[in-house]
Amino acid sequence: GKRTTKKKNRKCFSSVLNFSLMTEVTKPGPLSAPILTKTVQRSHFLCATLQVDCVLSKRHLTSSLIKCLSHSESFLVWFCSGCGRLLEALTRQLFEMEKVFLQHMRGTMVLVPEPLHFLLPEPNGLVTVVFPRDLPDKELEAQRRELHKQFELPDDKPYFRRANTFHFPNEPYKDGYLRNPHAVLTHPALDNGKVYLVQGIYSYHHYMQDRMDDNGWGCAYRSLQTICSWFKQQGYVERCVPTHKEIQQALVDVGDKQASFVGSRQWIGSIEVQAVLDQLLGVTSKIMFVSQGSKLASKGRELANHFLSEGTPVMIGGGVLAHTILGVAWSETTGEIRYLILDPHYTGAEDLQVITDKGWCGWKGPDFWDQTAYYNLCLPQRPRVI
Amino acid sequence: MGRSYIVEEDVEGYLSKLCSQLTGPVTGLLIGQSSVQRDFIVMATRTPQNESADAGKSVDKEWVSEHARQVSRMLPGGLSVLGVFMVSESDAKDTLTTLRQFLFSVENLISSEQLWMPAEDDVKDCVTLHINPKTRKTVCRTFDVKDPKSVAKPADWKYQSGVCSSWATVSCWLNIDLLVPLPGSITCTKPVDDCLKEELKVWAQQIERGVCLIEGKKLPEDSEIKTGQKKNVRQTYTAQLLITPDGQMVPDVVQQCGGSLSVRGAIHSRAFLHSNKPKAKLAEKLLKRDIISTVATRVQMLLEEPQTQTEENKERKQTEQFCLPRRVFCPVKATSPLCVCDYQFSDEGLSEMTDRFKEMLDIEATEADLDITQELIAEVIESDAKAESLTEEAEPPHPWRNNYIGVAMATAVALLASAASMLYLSDA
Numbered sequence: 001g002k003r004t005t006k007k008k009n010r011k012c013f014s015s016v017l018n019f020s021l022m023t024e025v026t027k028p029g030p031l032s033a034p035i036l037t038k039t040v041q042r043s044h045f046l047c048a049t050l051q052v053d054c055v056l057s058k059r060h061l062t063s064s065l066i067k068c069l070s071h072s073e074s075f076l077v078w079f080c081s082g083c084g085r086l087l088e089a090l091t092r093q094l095f096e097m098e099k100v101f102l103q104h105m106r107g108t109m110v111l112v113p114e115p116l117h118f119l120l121p122e123p124n125g126l127v128t129v130v131f132p133r134d135l136p137d138k139e140l141e142a143q144r145r146e147l148h149k150q151f152e153l154p155d156d157k158p159y160f161r162r163a164n165t166f167h168f169p170n171e172p173y174k175d176g177y178l179r180n181p182h183a184v185l186t187h188p189a190l191d192n193g194k195v196y197l198v199q200g201i202y203s204y205h206h207y208m209q210d211r212m213d214d215n216g217w218g219c220a221y222r223s224l225q226t227i228c229s230w231f232k233q234q235g236y237v238e239r240c241v242p243t244h245k246e247i248q249q250a251l252v253d254v255g256d257k258q259a260s261f262v263g264s265r266q267w268i269g270s271i272e273v274q275a276v277l278d279q280l281l282g283v284t285s286k287i288m289f290v291s292q293g294s295k296l297a298s299k300g301r302e303l304a305n306h307f308l309s310e311g312t313p314v315m316i317g318g319g320v321l322a323h324t325i326l327g328v329a330w331s332e333t334t335g336e337i338r339y340l341i342l343d344p345h346y347t348g349a350e351d352l353q354v355i356t357d358k359g360w361c362g363w364k365g366p367d368f369w370d371q372t373a374y375y376n377l378c379l380p381q382r383p384r385v386i
Numbered sequence: 387m388g389r390s391y392i393v394e395e396d397v398e399g400y401l402s403k404l405c406s407q408l409t410g411p412v413t414g415l416l417i418g419q420s421s422v423q424r425d426f427i428v429m430a431t432r433t434p435q436n437e438s439a440d441a442g443k444s445v446d447k448e449w450v451s452e453h454a455r456q457v458s459r460m461l462p463g464g465l466s467v468l469g470v471f472m473v474s475e476s477d478a479k480d481t482l483t484t485l486r487q488f489l490f491s492v493e494n495l496i497s498s499e500q501l502w503m504p505a506e507d508d509v510k511d512c513v514t515l516h517i518n519p520k521t522r523k524t525v526c527r528t529f530d531v532k533d534p535k536s537v538a539k540p541a542d543w544k545y546q547s548g549v550c551s552s553w554a555t556v557s558c559w560l561n562i563d564l565l566v567p568l569p570g571s572i573t574c575t576k577p578v579d580d581c582l583k584e585e586l587k588v589w590a591q592q593i594e595r596g597v598c599l600i601e602g603k604k605l606p607e608d609s610e611i612k613t614g615q616k617k618n619v620r621q622t623y624t625a626q627l628l629i630t631p632d633g634q635m636v637p638d639v640v641q642q643c644g645g646s647l648s649v650r651g652a653i654h655s656r657a658f659l660h661s662n663k664p665k666a667k668l669a670e671k672l673l674k675r676d677i678i679s680t681v682a683t684r685v686q687m688l689l690e691e692p693q694t695q696t697e698e699n700k701e702r703k704q705t706e707q708f709c710l711p712r713r714v715f716c717p718v719k720a721t722s723p724l725c726v727c728d729y730q731f732s733d734e735g736l737s738e739m740t741d742r743f744k745e746m747l748d749i750e751a752t753e754a755d756l757d758i759t760q761e762l763i764a765e766v767i768e769s770d771a772k773a774e775s776l777t778e779e780a781e782p783p784h785p786w787r788n789n790y791i792g793v794a795m796a797t798a799v800a801l802l803a804s805a806a807s808m809l810y811l812s813d814a
Contacts, residue, residue: 022597022628027652029559033712033764034651034681036688038568038578039705041645045567048638049631108640 053115054089096130104132117166137161156384161235177203178350181361188338193331196304199311203229206346217265220322222344223315224273237281250279269317270376288377293369300330300337310382318375338363388541393427394549404473405519411474418468420509431748447491454492459683463657463676469513485514493531501590502678550722554621554664557656567643590678596629598670605666654760684710709764715757
């Protein structure tokens with residue numbers, strides 16, 4: 001399908017201006033020559049680098065004025081007032097850092113604060129929070145609870161876990177995996193239809209990655225990896241995405257497989273995926289059984305509900321193949337349905353263009369499924385925690 | 387194809403005078419500026435008499451080098467010791483060997499003191515000049531002082547009038563604010579020197595990385611500085627320096643210390659460029675080097691002063707303050723923008739300055755010639771001096787000026803993009 005630019009609700013993040021704060025060390029003179037002061041006093045010396053990082057979005061500024069100016073004039077107005085606002089934000093952030101410093105200081109042990117940006121649902125938008133840098137998520141639950149209250153957020157989504165810090169569009173990911181390749185696709189417009197998608201960020205895992213040649217047998221493993229990546233990146237788990245061996249070992253550990261399973265090239269299915277998610281991530285999943293591929297077309301409502309309430313990627317296995325379902329486009333009235341599929345059988349490089357052009361990540365119709373084979377779907381459930 | 391030295395006419399007169407003095411061999415230094423195409427010599431100064439040496443004994447390498455080191459401290463940005471000369475009747479070949487030795491010794495000593503990093507495009511050649519006072523024959527050779535095995539290369543030596551006239555000046559006043567913790571257990575000054583020198587090195591790197599604006603603008607590297615002034619009008623430019631913290635994350639540390647050392651105040655920095663069309667990149671390089679040198683020199687001078695070293699325990703003072711010497715300028719010639727400089731301690735008078743200019747640089751200056759207006763004598767205050775603001779904002783309030791000792795503020799976002807408008811306007 002044709003690729004378009006970002007969806008409307010992402011437009012405000014498509015342009016990011018990065019600023020660097022500099023200190024002018026020169027001044028008009030003449031000035032006094034330097035003095036060297038030596039103070040002898042038993043004391044403690046603290047040297048810490050405070051990373052100050054402020055974000056302003058355009059919506060923070062009055063838009064009524066901007067509407068009456070030409071495009072370049074409005075840019076200048078926005079820019080100048082933006083700089084002033086940015087400095088205000090800097091001052092506030094330093095105040096907050098001071099607070100966090102003093103709050104967590106024990107004798108001579110200090111915790112250095114750091115600013116983190118989180119994208120909250122409207123009307124909050126992008127907010128910046130200061131946390132002590134070296135404290136793990138589990139020790140900050142009280143702070144998160146307070147923030148949830150402050151921003152009036154529900155108590156069942158981990159908005160303020162570190163993994164959920166906002167990722168700026170121009171920042172690359174260090175691990176090299178593609179994130180949310182589906183974001184560049186044009187979604188189908190069905191009559192009275194709506195699009196229901198995975199919520200949040202996942203990485204695309206597929207054949208041949210990590211120097212693991214699993215061509216022909218590893219598709220379900222890769223789908224499982226994609227699902228695990230979702231749980232990590234939404235902050236539900238800290239555990240890294242498991243390798244094929246770790247997945248196999250987990251199945252041996254729960255008694256599902258013999259010890260010889262580890263290191264083999266045996267396929268796994270949705271039941272195994274469910275077991276591993278439980279064993280390694282503590283995540284429960286629902287299994288949906290479909291007796292014939294043709295009947296998948298009638299599962300529109302259930303899949304739509306899944307993406308609305310859980311928002312997790314779905315693993316589907318049947319016939320001899322496993323895939324990941326990232327979303328559905330479904331019309332309640334006509335029953336028309338399309339499936340957003342992430343195909344783990346891809347063996348090429350992390351090339352977004354190829355992956356989307358060739359449909360390795362793409363919208364498929366009901367005829368994508370083997371109409372006579374039976375399918376099992378594993379629908380991971382999102383833990384209700386902060 | 388050797389180097390070409392364009393020499394101020396007055397230097398010819400000066401060397402001639404030395405020739406006619408007939409008091410045995412005379413050595414000295416040649417001062418000016420090197421560029422890729424040609425070199426300019428603006429003054430020459432003879433090595434002062436070494437009263438402690440035996441009369442008649444030939445001038446030794448250490449003495450010449452020490453003189454060069456002191457002279458080097460008296461040269462603002464853009465001017466440096468470019469070579470050595472000797473007026474003697476001895477054989478040219480022997481003289482060349484001696485001069486070569488002097489040259490390398492001088493250059494090694496001077497460069498061992500400098501805190502700034504040498505650049506790829508620095509000229510590495512220095513000159514030796516030999517004049518036979520009887521025949522007035524002049525032999526001019528250059529050596530690559532970074533190559534210990536380098537051989538003499540012939541060079542042109544041409545006198546010209548007005549070499550001291552067409553120079554552009556770039557200057558600024560710069561705030562310095564350093565804080566160094568002192569080690570915990572001891573109070574002797576030796577580690578103090580080292581602590582301070584370490585901190586100066588870090589500060590010097592920060593200065594070198596800083597963004598330099600000339601007349602309020604950041605100019606592309608190869609462009610020229612222009613202010614729309616007419617050609618013959620004296621060209622002076624004001625520079626500004628903006629610094630960002632180090633990109634590398636220095637590990638956070640909490641340590642016990644026995645106190646602190648702080649250097650606070652301002653310096654006046656100046657650099658000269660020879661050209662009708664001075665290049666922005668060169669101006670920035672020379673100014674930064676001058677900034678680093680002037681601070682390093684003064685700290686060094688202060689540490690060498692006896693009063694900072696002795697621990698006269700009248701009573702153990704909690705806080706001691708020492709003034710760094712202030713910079714005083716002296717013109718090279720009445721018609722020239724070029725100046726040399728020296729440093730005046732608070733207990734010295736202007737007559738001591740003029741004496742030093744005479745002794746080191748052989749310049750006859752009166753007290754009236756000296757420019758003492760660039761820096762004010764620091765006043766030692768009893769209570770902690772209020773921190774000088776480093777930023778120009780007129781916003782109320784600025785809470786971070788309440789200093790937490792040692793807390794450094796750093797930001798970690800990328801540089802302001804000049805193409806910022808492109809990014810934004812495309813979001814239509």
